[in-house]
Amino acid sequence: MSCAIVEKTLYLIQSNDPILKLQGAKDIRWLTKSSLRYRRHFNEAVKPLVDMLSNSESFEFIEAAFLALLNLSVKDEGNKKSIIDAGALEPIIGFLQSENASLKEHATASLLTLSASSVTKRILTSFGVIPLLVDILRRGSPRAMVDSIITLYNLSTSQGNLTLILQSDPIPCIVALLKSCKKSSKTARKCTALLESLMSYEECRQALTSEEGGILAIVEVLEIGSLQSREHAVGALLKMCQSDRCKYRLLILREGVIPGLLELTVKGTAKSKEKSQTLLRLLRDTTPSERSQLQPDTLENIVSNLISQIDGSKEQTGKAHGLLAEVIQVSMDQRLRLLPQRPMVYMYSD
Incomplete structure (x- = not known):
């Protein structure tokens, strides 16, 4: 890192000449793109960049300021705080409501980086960004x-x-985004993570079931999402079933959730396995008193009971049976590993 470059760039961004200021903003963007050290040394540039954001009418100037501030805020808590202290939220929120799609994108990206800090979350909320x-x-x-x-x-x-988010009726648009995105993507992971949290509220559970394909979208993530996404997906469905088993059990079963749950009991994370087994038990069509009179409450018996209730295609039922066989095999292997090793007994003859 060159001190001369830092001094020259700070001179440009602090200049009263608009052309020099614009060049300074562009230089800061490129210098801070991949350098944490440059980000720290350009803290003094935050205030003039925020002034550019607030006072410029030229798209080129506003965009240059946005992109420079965006890079300065990445992985730098001090710069995030300086950006907010310099009054950046007011113009950012203004551009969030702009008719210009590019400026709206820059504003959203800026809020994304600022929201990554635990210090700034409450400040962002106090400015009313959630409904926007x-x-x-x-x-x-x-x-x-x-x-x-x-x-x-x-x-x-x-x-x-979370209460503020649910007041903005977010479920329809979250479901729409989840349905449209690749189920193994980061977007799907964030959608299902947010849905899992929101399923603690009955308004959100009802909103999800009111959306055509809402539960199905979560089931699809449970089947083909990343490990973290699948954990959030099963968590969301589990919260629904735990809140009111009678109300949500059949709605979940009808979307063909069993094969995905079976696979998670074998190949999921530790939390996914536990949640999947709990959900499978809740989905079984028996009451606790009836259960005590039936077969032992093993995973194999629970799933056998569920498969007998599947009202789906032969392909779906066949997949469930195949996964059940795998579950049973893994379960047997685990039990064998847990058996105590018997001591070897030597027989001596006289």
Whole structure:
């Protein structure tokens, strides 16, 4: 890193000459693109960049300021705080409501990076960004929608924000995004993670079942998503079933969830395996008192009972039977490993 370059660039961005200022913003963007050290040394540039964002009418100037601030805020908590302290949220929120799709995308991306800090989450919420982000999910560009769902997920981890999110009626647009994205993508992971959290609320559970293909979208992630996505998907369905088994059990079963759950009991994360087995037990069509009179409450017996209830295609039923065989084999292998090793007994003859 060159001190001379830093000094020259700071001189440019702090200049009163608009052309020099624009060049300074562009230089900061490129210098900070992959260098943490440059980000730290350009903290002084935050205020003039925010001023560019607030006072410029030229798209070129606004975009240059956005991109420079975006790079300065990545993985740098100090710069994030400086950006907010310099008054950046007001113009960012203004551009979030702009008719210009590019500026709207830059504003959403800026909120995404700022929301990654535990220090700034409450500040962002206090500026009323949550309903605006949900609105981006409804009618933003594909890029802005992806950044919006990640930002909402980041904000949802701060106490009290889930209530604010559900007040904006987010389920229809989250489901629409989940249905349209690749089920193994980061977008699907953030959608299912947010849905898992929102399934703690009855309003959101009802909204999900009201959306055509809502439960099915989660089941599809459970089947072919990443390991983390599948964990969130089974968690969302489990919360639904635990909240009101009678109400949601058949709705979940009708979407063909059994094969995916069976696979998770064998190949999922530790949490996925536990949640899958719990959900399989809840999906079984018996009451606790009836269960005590039936076969032992083993996973194999639970799943056999469920497969007998599947009202689906031969292909789906065949897949479930095949996965059941795999579950039984893995279960047997695990039991054999748990058996105590018997001591060897030597027989001596006189």
